[in-house]
Every structure is written in C-alpha cells, then in structure tokens.
Amino acid sequence: MIGRSALTRGAKLAQRRAYAAVAGASTETASFDATDINGIKVASRDPRSPTTRLAVVAKAGTRYQPLPGLAVGLEEFAFKNTDKRSALRITRESELLGGQLKAYHTREALVVEAAFLRDDLPYFTELLGEVISKTRYTTHEYHEDVERVLQLKQNKLSHDALTQAIDTAHSVAFHKGLGSSIYPSSSTSLGPYLNENSVAAFASAVYTRPNIAIVADGATQDSLSKWVEPFFRDVPISSESPLQLFTEASKYYGGEQRTSLSGSNAVVIAFPGSNLSADKADVAVLTAVLGGDSSIKWSPGFSLLGKAAAEAPGATIVAKNLAYTDAGLLTIQITGSALAVRKAAGEATKALKSVAEAGISKELLTKAIAKAKFDLLSTNELTGAGTTAAGNSLIHGGKIFQVTEALKSYEAVTADQVKAAAKSLLDGKATVASAGDLFVLPYAEEIGLKV
Template sequence: MISRSALSRGSQLALRSQGASKLAQRGFAAVASPKASYEPTTIAGVKVASRDDNGPTTRLAIVAKAGTRYQPLPGLTVGLEEFAFKNTQKRSALRIAREVELLGGQLSAYHTREALVLQANFLRGDLPYFTELLAEVIAETRYTTHEFHEEVEHIIHLKQAKVNAAAIALDAAHSAAFHTGLGAPLYPTSNTPVASYLNENAVADFAAAAYNTANIAVVADGASQGGLTKWIEPFFKGVPKQPTGQLNATASKYFGGEQRIAKTGPSSFVIAFPGSSLGAFQAETAVLVGLLGGESNIKWAPGFTLLSKASAEAPGAHAYASNYAYSDAGLLTIQINGQASAVRKVAEESVKALKALVSGTIAQEDLVKAISKAKFDLLAASETSGSGLVHAGAELIHGGKPLQVAESVKALESVTAEKLTAAAKALLEGKASVAAVGDLYILPFAEDLGLKV
C-alpha cells in the first residue's frame, strides 16, 4: 500500500502553491526570460539532465535508446512501449494505476525514431515515488504471455489501422532518405507481418538490450540535482549496467530517392532534404523552416510564409515545413496533404518558392518574421514537456550534451538573407527524398518538379 506520508505531501504542496500563485500574479508584467538549458551530470552511473524553476510540478522521464531505428525486428519498439506500466515484480498494473491516481500524477509512454520515452508528470513533493516507479518499470517489468495477447497485441493492431496517408508518406520519405535505421517506419504498417516477428519473448529480449544504464538517460524538468541524487542512487541500483543483446546501431547515411504508394482517400506528398541534427544545430535550417512555414499563426489569416502563399493557390491542400533532428542526421521536410490535384499544385508552387529564394532576394521583413518564428519554436520546445525534454535525453544517450538555448538563440539572430539563400541553394543542388501517397495518376514525380533524386 502507498504510505500516508506520500499522499500528504501532495496536500501540503497544494497549500503552498496557493501562495506561490499570488506571487506569480503580481509579477505578471515582468519580462520573462527563457528557461535555462538542461544541465547534464552523472548520478550512480546514470546519465541525468535536469533544470529547476522551483515550480509546483515536476516532469520526469526515462529516455531509452529503443526507438524504431534500433529495433532488430519490426514492431519491437511499439511492443515495448505498450508493456510500459503493466505488471512488474512488485506491483500489478491495477496497483500502479490506483497509486498514481491517488497522487494526481500522469503517466505516458511514447516513442520517436530514436528513443522510447517513459514519462511521469506529478506534484513536486512526490519525486521519490515516481523515481522508484520508473526505475521499477525498466528493471522489473514482467513480459507476460496473457498481457501480450490480451492487451499489447490488440493495441498494436489498432495503431496499425490508424496510420494515415500523411504518416505513410513521412515514413516513405525517411525510407528514401536513409533506407534502414532512421528509415524504419514509426509504426509497422498493416501489410507488415508483425505476428511473425513479435511476441512477449522478443519484447523482453529487446528490453534487456535497451533498458540499462549504458542506453538510458533520466531527464527532469522541475527537480533539483540534489533531489535527483538522493533518489536515483537507491532506486536505480537494480537497473542493469550493461546491455544483454545487441541493438541495431548502424550509423545514418543520407541517400535520397523516390517512393510512390497508391492509396485511396486523401493524398500526401513529402519533399525532403538533409536537415539539422541534434548534435550540430544549424541556425540557417531553423530559420528556413520558419520562412517556409505553412501553418498560420493567426486564425483565419493565410500567413506570410512561403508555403502559406503556395497553399492559397490551390484550396483543398495545405503544406507545412518541419526539421526532424536526430543524433547523427536531420531531415528538412515539406509535407502537403489534401486532394490529389490540389496537392500537385501546391507541390509545384512550393518548389518554385524554394527556387525563388536562390534566384531572388529575401525581404528584410520576411527575414525578421522567420527568425522570430524560429526563436519561438526553439524556446517553446524547450519550455514544454515535449521535444525539449526528449531531445535532452537523446543527446545524453548518444554521448552529446543538451542544446544550449541561449547560444542557439544568438545563432538564430545572426542569420542573414545571404546565409538563407546559400542554404536553399545547397538543398536544391543536392539529392531530394520524395514520397507520394494517394492518387499516383495525379501526384507528380520528382522529375516533374525539377528535383534531383
């Protein structure tokens, strides 16, 4: 049973937070400074990154080198994700759920192409309980046959059925760009014979290879290093020091190419180029993504970005730019979704806009807007529990250090129109990775757009 003292900490903290909220209201007009970067350290052999603004809540995550690029067989990452917070050697899944609800906490498990993330959000005073729970999940989960067939396998099939054209196109672009490793799909497609690869024993073997101090990092937002040291040392003693088994650890290599997949329903088209990686932040790439944009910042307004203007030429499709940053590679993408004929028109206009950056000049006003958008995206990712937390952990498990926010902001501010033009020119002169999913009779080939593949 969970202790009375553990539950009372939440009540005490709630009372204290009422006074803190009044102070926050009085300081509302003050200029806010960016949150500090995550500070890396090592505690009892475990790689740790933390930052603390003395707020009332904490986000604690284990980031494991268990993303889809590392799985030796299809579906293992998803299988391991779905086994999170099931029965362990000490607690049943029901007990975990009841204890977490009594403390008002939240648990989640999700994955990227490089990492599997086990995350807990909770009241600051409950750090001991959740540190123990996360350590228990990675060291003592029971990979039982009945849970695999009754819950895990069923959920995997449901997720396979939900994979849409946009997700398939993005996976196909990664496959064209990197082939294996980062080219593996985030979720196994419905055509993948998962049953022939996936069972509880295969998932347990993958866990033994991934869940160890050599392949994990603990990231905390809202906890001090002193507090983490106090609880990581005793609770992570049972986590293996070395992996049992091998991960698929092939280094990424960019190839470029084209994939076309016929599918009924809405169409999706992805144009991708080498982008900015986690270990080598490229300010020009971030600003170029801001300039390309696609998503309007103001409701009912088309926006200033190049892709917003391209989408306005063909109602029925929308486009947006992203940079997917990985430990040893990056992929800058333009994704267009909608009706096939509109998607084709927006793809043509998008490539024209990219080529115009090389042959023309970038207006100073547009440059300022793009830099501001890039700064906002960087700082927003750093502040929330999403990509900033995951990127900090991913950097640690790959031997790097978390992104230095202040330095990156300065780099963005130094980007000039000439640097953006040079970046766009380098993209167009290199090989693109193009993926078309939907009505292939209408969707263009890379050659039709003047792209090299």
Template sequence: MFSRSALSRGAQLAARRQGCSQLAQRRGYAAAASSAPSSLTYDTTEVAGVKVATRDSHGPTTKLAIVAKAGTRYQPAPGLTVGLEEFAFKNTQKRLALRIIRESELLGSQLLAYHTREALVLEASFLREDIPYFTELLAEVISETKYTTHEFHEDVERVIKIKQAKLANDVSALALDSAHSVAFHTGLGAPLYPTSSTPLKSYLNEHSIAEYASAVYAKSNIALVGDGATTTALHRWTEHFFKSVPASPSNSLALNTKATTYYGGEQRTAHTAGNSLVVAFPGSSFGTFKPEIAVLAALLGGQPNVKWSPGFTLLSKAAASAPGVVASGVNLAYSDAGLLTIQVTGAAASVRKASEEAVKALKSIAEGAVSKEDLTKAVAKANFDALEASQSGVSTLLSAGSGIIHTGKPFQIAETVQSIGGVTADKLKSAAKSLVDGKATVAAVGDLNVLPYAEELGLKV
C-alpha cells in the same frame, strides 16, 4: 522510506506526502530564483552511473522522464519498440498494473509512454513533493517489468492492431514514413509504427520484447530528465533507487547502431483514403545544429500566425492558391541527420498545384529572392519556435534526454537562439541552393495519376 505495499490506505498516503512535502519545500521553494535564461538550461551530471539532466522552474509540479535509446531506428526487428512501449507501467515484480494505476490516480499524477524514431520515453507528471515515489516507480519499470504471455496476447497485440488499422488510412503518416524510408533506407528509415503488411509474427512476442528490454534498459542507454525538480532532490533519489538498473546490456542482443546515410530518391504508393506528397532534403541534426535550416523551415512555414491572414510564409501562400490544401515545412532533427520536409495534403489536383508552387518558392530562396522583411520575420519565428519548444512539455524532455544519450549533452536553447540570430540572407541563400542542387527525396501517397513525379517538380532524385 514508508512501505507502499497498499498505498490505497488513505492514512499511509497522507503521511508519505506530508514527509516528502517538507523536503520539497526545503530544497525547492526556499531556493533563490534563478535568472530567466538559466531556467531554460539543464544541469547535467552522472549519478549512480545514470546520466541525469535537471532544471527547476520552481513551480508546484514536476515532469520526470526516462529517455532510452530505443526508437524504431535501433530495433533489430520490426515491432519491438512498439511492444516495449506497450509493456510500460504494466505488472512489475513489486506492483500489479492495477496498483500502479490506483496509486497514480490517488496522487493526481499522469503516466505516459511513447516513442520516436530514436527514443522511447517513459514520463511521469506529478506534484513536486511526490518525486521520491515516481523516481522509484520509473526505476522499477525499467528493471523489474514482467513480460508475460497473457499481457502480450491480451493487450500488446490488440493495441498494435488498433494502431495498424488507424495508420492504414492516414496518408500523411504513410507519406512521411515513405519519405524516411527513401531518404535513409534502414535505421531512421524504419516506419514509426508497423503497418498491417509488416510480417510481425516471426519477430514479435513476449520473449523477444523481454530480450529487447534487456538490451535497452541499461544505464549506458538511458538518461533521466527532470523538469521542475531540484538538482539535490533528483540526485538523492536517483542514487537511492537506480542501483538495481544494469550498467550495461544484460544479453547478447545488439541494437541497430549503424550510422545514418542520406540517399534520397522517390517512392509512390497508390491509396484511396486521400493524397499527401512529401518533398524532403538533408536537414539539420541536433548533433550538428544548422541555424540557417531552422530559419529556412520558418520561412517555408505553412500555417499563418494570425487568423484571417494568409501569413508571410511561402507555403501558406502556396496553399492559398490551392483551396483545401494543408502545407507545412519543418526540419525533423535526429542525432546524426536531419530531414527538412515540405508536406502537402489534400485533393490530388490541389496537392499537385501547391507542390509545384512550394518547389518554386524554395528555388526562389536559392536565387536570393527573399525580402529583408521576410527574412527578419523568419528569424523571429525560428527564435520563437525554439523558445516555445524549450518550455515545459513533451518536446523539452525528449530533446534534452535525446541530446544526452546521443551526444553527451542536452540541447541547450540559449545556444540555439544565439546562432539563429546570426543567419544572414547570404547564408540562407547558400543553404537553399545546396538543397535544390542536391538529391531530393519525394514520396507520394494517393491518386498517382495526378500526383507529380519529382522530375515534373524540377527536382533531382
């Protein structure tokens, strides 16, 4: 391997890229093109103790991501996941943050760190021939990052405060966090970002983040996902660079791994920045996928598929009766639970009216009042949404990596599409009935004098 002690030297960079380009062309572009279905499927194996998933679209670019079991669900104290995310691609034992930035810019690449309720993702997008460099960089980030007092106070603390200020006026995000808290209590019920009222000082500092990193960044808790890379190349560089990553957590800090329980209930929060109401029910997890829930979410929908048309979805029709309202229905899938949400945002009176119509629409599905044409459209939309999400992008890497670290295998789109096609009117009716007859989750944020209670919507909590 070439030394990268000063990659800013143009000649050194050009020499490295030329050498790697030959490898990429030999192992990637010369390979026979696979059939369309297999291009959506990840090959999985274990390399040097690391769970690796790869699929090759034979394009000129590659996305490579480390997906770690470190979302807000697993943090033992508030704020740790956000703090760990903000230390990504900072100073390491070998590179200063400035050098990482400079090298990445010279290669025309993009580095990204983000988290969900169940995962922390470190992602790199780059030209195909640069896979050796970025495999090494990701391995270095999770095994040799420095967690310093200066970095914490100068950057991490500042970013967290900015996110808290932004969240304070985002009633949609607050309502969704509130719905998770009511539905699941702890674990998945933890807010995606800490609010300004969250007591962080006693939990969050550079030492607690470093301890959390030692618990998270172990081979047993991560998956390496490559999209646009050959299996041979990714396995070779994983074997070479991930030797230094610990096989298991290197300290006694325990992640929160309690199994998810659905509770349901109601929570109301007064707010002056707007109005948002979430009605939710137990949904489909990616551990036990329920195709009828995917079709139900597509039938509820929200935004029309075609401009100038209200669309066929039930929520788009409900929103049309209350001008200025934004309504959406979506299944939020997690490893061992799911939350089918109906969220309505807008003026308080309009949110109330649209919410009433939305619940009526859901109950009409439970009574079997769905036309054959609308069912056909919903199945087609659910299939399209699944296939669209499977193409190269953030959701693909995240779902593949999350599937591996939680269930041992990636979420394979071919199986999903096949099961969605088997949803019948009776299965849809049965699924909807079980939801409306069960315990709902209702979260209201805004003008509580106008926003409805669950009982007023005809729901049991």
C-alpha cells in the same frame, strides 16, 4: 515503497504548493545541468514550476531495434505489472497523487515519463526505476493488451496518407536505421519477430545504465540525485540479451517512392536538415521562411508556403525540420485532394527555388527569425520535447542541446546564409514520398526536383 500517508499528502497539499511555487516562478529559459550517478546519465533543470516532468529516455527507438515492432512492443508494456506492483495499483496510486503517466517512442528513443506535483518526486522516481528494471513481460498481457493495441494503431495509420508519406520519406532518405518504420504497417507480418519473449529480450538489451538517461524538468539536481541512486540501483551495468541493437550511423540517400492509397492524399518533399548534435541556424530560419502555418487565424501569414497554399485551394502545406542526433530532414508536408496536392507541390518547389535564386527581404528575415525562436521555445518548454532531446544527447555522448545558445545563433543568421542554404538543398538529391491517388499526384521531375 511510498506509503498511504505520502499518497494522501499529495492530494491535500496540491493547491497550496501550486500557489506558492507560481508566485516565485522564473520567466527565464533554464538550461539542463548534467551529471553521472553510478554510471547513469542524469540531467535536470528547475524553472521553479509547481509541477515536475520526469522521464527515462532509452536508446531504444525504431532505428535501433534489431527486429520490427520491438520498440512499440516495449512501449506498450510500460506501466503494466511489475514484480512489486500490479498495473491496477500503479494506476490508482498515480491518480491519488494527481500524476500523469505515458510511454512513447520516436525513431531514436523510447521514453517512459511521469508528470506530477513536484513534492512527489520520490514516489515517481521509484516507479520509473521499477518500470524499467522489474516489469513482467507476461504472455497474457502481450495478447490481451500489447498485440491488440498495436493492431489498432496499424489499422488507424494504414488510412493516414501523411503518416505513410512521412514514414516512406524516412525509408527513402535513410534506408535502414532512421528509415525503419515508426509503426509497422498492417501488411507487415510481425508473427516471426514480435512476442512477449522478444520484447523481454529487447528490454534487457536497452534498459542498461549506459543506454538510458534520466531527465527532470522541474527538479533540482540535488533532489533528483538523492532518489536516483537508491531507486535505479537494480538497473544492470551491461546487457546479457541475445539481441544486438542496430547501431550504424545515418547516411542520406534521397530518391522517390509512391504508395497507392484510397481516401486521402499526401506528398512529402524532404532534404537533409538540421540535427541535434550540430544545430544549423540557417536551416532553422529557412524552415520558418517556408513556414506554411499562419500564426494569425484570419491571415494567410507571411511565410512563402502560406502564400503557395493560397494558389492551391484545398491543400495544406507546412515545413518542418525533423532533427535527430546524427541527421535531420527538412520536410515540406502537403495534404489535401489529389489535384490540390499536385498544384501545391509545384508551388512549394517554386517557393524554395525563389529563395535560392532571389533571396529574401530584410523584413521577411526578421519575421522568420522571430518565428524560429518562438517555435523552438514553445516546442521545448510546452510540449516536453526538450526533455527527450536532452536525454537523446546524453545517451549519445553529445552535448545537451541548449535553447539559449540556439536562440543567439538564430539572431545572427543573414539573408545570404538563408539563400545559400536553400541553394544547397536544391543542388543535392531530394526525397519525395507520395501516398494517395497516384494517377494525379506528381512525380519529382514534374515539379522540378532531382532525386
């Protein structure tokens, strides 16, 4: 345990450390270096920043849960009472050091994360090791905190058309695994599946050495290795849980599903996209060509979907590639009034078909490559997504996705490759998910898509 002197040290030296580190900060893109410590995969990179982001990434996202709700249940138990610390103590000690704690899950990973001043690496390494190996899954915390928070999230998402459409698109595209709902809907009864005992069994199944990766952004490999060995010693080598994780490989199906919803409207059009294991540079650039969001506030932007949105006032259209370890979805997400969404869905399909049939200009290609590079860098460097992606790659036995290599591949993309990528998508089966006023929202065939 880190004593009071360490806690007060963090507060006293924060400003001095910040000034010293920033002065020597590098502007180059650092790559993650990976190693293995007693069977635990560890990766780190050190851009010499004054802060560190440390995460335990577990193969425990919704695609792996054997019962609905277990991923979010385990997420909500993070930083609760452990065998050594109460939840109150964890909160107070972290606040004294100026740290930030959070837990979240994706379709593939459960992430338990801390961000802090870099000299406090020992304390937060110990804390994360304690969270995944010594959390107490108590009945009263489940009913007072976990169950209550889950119900609030369910109620919030039940009125969000876009969230429902994205969730439905995954279900239609992949069925099981990646098709599992990121949050169980409010209509799903979790009573038979979710309780403190099933969450504890899930924790026992996923918090094992082969199933986790420790990733640090803002720490050297030597300093991280020094503290991982003692503080993660209690993580078991194998699972003794009665629960078996769902591990089938992803398979794309495609199709259409419509959900009636009052208050908001959304249509998600999706196709097989780029994954983390084999990044497709042409798909990334095509996503930027489609775009939707303008980077200039007073301009509709150069992207094709930005121009399509101008033809459907009241609608918002954006293209996003959702990448996973063995699959991806290139999505076109449309929201707004029902009539505007209907019009925008048709315009979005026209924009994609124009690329497949006529291709794109050299100027548009240049802009799209620059936008794709910026989006990749900003996502990985500013939001911490690179940490999760690195951890995902490690626990799936693959090569860590390196931003520098991806940037070079983007620069080599040609207009013909973008045209071919668009044609390939349209020649295959699309996924179309609609949520809202189904009397107005279009069917896939009405906007010229094959499902």
